[in-house]
Amino acid sequence: MKLVFLGKLADLAGAPDKDVPGPLDWRGLLDRLPGPLGEATKGAKVKLALNGTVLADKTALAANDGDEVALLPPVSGG
Amino acid sequence: MAKDVRILHGELSPGTAMNLFSAAHPEAGGIVSFVGKVRPDKDVEELELKHYAPLTLAGMEELADATLARWALDGLLLHHRTGPMHPGDPIVLVAAAARHRRDAFQAAEFAMDHLKSDAWFWKREKRAGEWHWVEPRAEDHTDLARWT
Numbered sequence: 001m002k003l004v005f006l007g008k009l010a011d012l013a014g015a016p017d018k019d020v021p022g023p024l025d026w027r028g029l030l031d032r033l034p035g036p037l038g039e040a041t042k043g044a045k046v047k048l049a050l051n052g053t054v055l056a057d058k059t060a061l062a063a064n065d066g067d068e069v070a071l072l073p074p075v076s077g078g
Numbered sequence: 079m080a081k082d083v084r085i086l087h088g089e090l091s092p093g094t095a096m097n098l099f100s101a102a103h104p105e106a107g108g109i110v111s112f113v114g115k116v117r118p119d120k121d122v123e124e125l126e127l128k129h130y131a132p133l134t135l136a137g138m139e140e141l142a143d144a145t146l147a148r149w150a151l152d153g154l155l156l157h158h159r160t161g162p163m164h165p166g167d168p169i170v171l172v173a174a175a176a177r178h179r180r181d182a183f184q185a186a187e188f189a190m191d192h193l194k195s196d197a198w199f200w201k202r203e204k205r206a207g208e209w210h211w212v213e214p215r216a217e218d219h220t221d222l223a224r225w226t
Contacts, residue, residue: 003132006128006200007211008123008211033145033204049130049132049133051132052132052133053144054137072133074213075196076199076213077195077197077199077215078127078194
């Protein structure tokens with residue numbers, strides 16, 4: 001499965017995306033995100049999308065192989 | 079074709095897009111358009127917009143549907159650029175065609191206010207050779223509160 005990092009999270013990750021093995025829940029995701037990237041992801045304003053749908057509660061993440069999880073910091077707007 | 083929603087990876091040519099939009103809506107009594115440009119500001123050398131395809135286009139389509147549901151329009155156009163751009167470049171074009179002008183003015187402003195605050199775009203600016211991510215502006219959210 002794939003993690004996609006948007007905005008400044010891509011800088012913290014050092015790449016726009018990363019392949020990781022599934023399945024993955026919220027704790028598992030944080031374990032995969034070292035240091036500042038994990039801290040930023042925990043921030044109240046960072047949202048998660050699973051296969052293009054924003055999760056109402058990111059801690060309820062349940063992703064499997066073949067899924068795409070996007071990490072979304074606050075938008076700057078158009 | 080009531081709505082024309084696009085994310086452009088290359089140049090945005092407002093004149094060409096407006097001519098096509100106008101020709102597509104001969105029934106309209108008027109068209110209101112807004113062109114947003116990369117503001118020549120301070121020391122900004124370059125601007126880059128990033129989007130996330132699964133969310134950004136779907137969000138713009140939803141915004142177009144909400145705008146069409148709220149005002150009596152013949153057509154609505156939302157074109158937004160993504161990628162690298164320079165000060166003065168057109169970045170967004172919103173146009174509303176309607177039988178009557180008030181619907182067109184209000185619809186264009188509603189769509190633009192929502193694009194500015196809600197759309198799934200992340201923006202960074204290059205100043206003195208260094209990239210900086212642009213944080214959300216409080217004013218954009220104040221602008222949005224007018225429509226609730």
